[in-house]
Amino acid sequence: MKTQKIVYQSSMASNNQSKLVLRRTRKRFSPRILIDLTIQAFAIVSLLFTAFSGVGAMACWGLEVIDTSANPNIVISGWQQQKNICLGVMLVSFSAFLGTALVGASFSIQQDKF
Numbered sequence: 001m002k003t004q005k006i007v008y009q010s011s012m013a014s015n016n017q018s019k020l021v022l023r024r025t026r027k028r029f030s031p032r033i034l035i036d037l038t039i040q041a042f043a044i045v046s047l048l049f050t051a052f053s054g055v056g057a058m059a060c061w062g063l064e065v066i067d068t069s070a071n072p073n074i075v076i077s078g079w080q081q082q083k084n085i086c087l088g089v090m091l092v093s094f095s096a097f098l099g100t101a102l103v104g105a106s107f108s109i110q111q112d113k114f
Helices: 031-070 078-112
Strands: 002-011 018-028
């Protein structure tokens, strides 16, 4: 938020000197800052989701390998489905990060007026 100082000028009746008096400080709401902070937060959260789902997919892949080597008669295990779910979440969250980066870049270019 930007602060804007309001200055009043008052003149004293006894002597003809002007005196500047600071009365109050008003805070102006800037929606631009709110939009920038929202975009940054969404980008950070989507990167965290990407990282955690990637780690989850690797863990499920390892457990799938352990499960298939322990019992080779099982064709599709639950770990393979969990791995595919984690990979799908990872793909969606990374595309959300790329989208927010594109929107943030377009807002900053629009603000700089290239």
